[in-house]
Amino acid sequence: MRVNPRPLVIAHRGACGHRPEHGADAYRLALELGADAIEPDIVATRDGVLILRHENEIGGTTDVADHVSFADRRTTKTIDGVEVTGWFTEDFTWAELSTLRIRERLPKLRPLSAAHDGEGRIQRLADLLSLLDTDAARGRLAADGSPAPVGLVAEIKHATYFKSIGLPLDQLFAQELSEAGWTNDSRLTIESFEQTVLGRLRGLGVGGRLVYLIEAEGAAADLVARDGSAALLYGEQVSPEGLAALAGAVDGISVAKKMLVTSKGVAQPGLVEDAHAVGLDVFTWTLRPENRFLSKALRSGGGKAEFGRWRTEFARIIGTGVDGVFADFPDLVRELVDRAPAVV
Incomplete structure (x- = not known):
């Protein structure tokens, strides 16, 4: 019988409920609030520098629109089959992007975070690796005193x-x-909605654990690009047969929250159990306390920004036996995880 210790608390884009996402302050605060890991999204600049932005379109999370010199960079592109208009990281050098200031993505929903607009700059992957190599991150201890960087x-x-x-x-x-000495670091997990890039990374000798991100609907962009309308659907990949096939290629899956809890707030542990049965770890995204993001049955009175019955939803998700959860407010999830018993 599998015993699941308390799930990892992963700071989604840093502690992005408190500070603008992917900023140095959001990352440092995630450490202070007890996150077990930090999740950055990685995209590239025109000159091949890896930077940390949720998307390659940066109009909503930086002040790029305020820079008259960059006005002509605004354009429309098709990214993974979706038409997007804005400013894109691949059209800028790192030197240019380093002049921008970052902003809260959801200012009306998170005004306290938006109060910190303009305080930080875009971070590179190298910057976050350096932070994780500090004594504060490497020297972290678990509750039992064992090393837990x-x-x-x-x-x-x-x-x-x-x-x-x-x-x-x-x-x-x-x-x-x-270059940073992280190729086979035990602290490293790599995830993507495209399984093919995970395989290529393994072929390049990159260690760490590989996790395949799975949406509740549709199909992966790499499979659609290769197979068109015949692309395997995400739903097929989380069937017992699909999970068994994934078990030979990746170490875990990370699924949309709605695949583990219904709109009525009812936990659905079946997927976790099926994945565990073939040796896959299971993570889920994203735990957020605001009404806008909670299961409909667990929303409170007030507007979208009000915190609803988040403790109930978070506890039910933790109770499915997941191995890790992504959270915008890692401190809230840390509180529940530290109180929860191990799931057997």
Whole structure:
């Protein structure tokens, strides 16, 4: 019988409920609030520098629109089949992007975070690796006194797209890890919605654990690019047969929260049990306390920004036996995880 220790608390884009996402302050605060790992999203600049932004479109999370000199960079592109208009990291050098200031993505929902707009700059992967190599991160201890250094859960974004424009994220990432001494670091986990890039990274000799991100609907961008309408659906990949196939290629899966808890707030542990049965770890995203993000049955009175019955939803998700959860407010989840019994 599998015994699942308390799940890892992974700071989603840093402690992004408290500070603008992917900023140095959000990362440092995640350490202070007890996160077990930090999750950055990785995209590239025109000159091949890996930077940390949720998307390669940066109009909503930086002050790029305020820079008159960059007005002509605004354009429309198709990214993974979706038309997007804005400013894109691959159209800027790192020197140019380093002049920008970051902003809260959801200012109306999170005004306290938005109060810190303009205080930080875009971070490079190298900057976060340096933070995780500080004594504060490497010297972290678990509650029982055993070593528990803060980990890195690195998400490779839009790998097929970036490869198509001559910026192969797998090669750039492998090179950066090598230069920083992280190639086979036990703190490293790599995740992506595209399984093919995970395989290429393993082929390049990158260690760490591989986690395949899975949406509740649709199909992966790399499979659609390769197979068109015949692409295997995410739903097929989480069937017992699909999970068995994944078990030979990756170490775990990370699924949308709605795959583990219904709109009525009812926990659905079946997927976790099926994945564990074939040796896959299971993570889920994203635990957020605001009404806007909670299961409908667990929302409170008030507006979208009000905190609803988040403790109930978070506890039910933890109770499914997941191995890790992504959270915008890692302190809230830390509180529940430390109180929860191990799941047997």
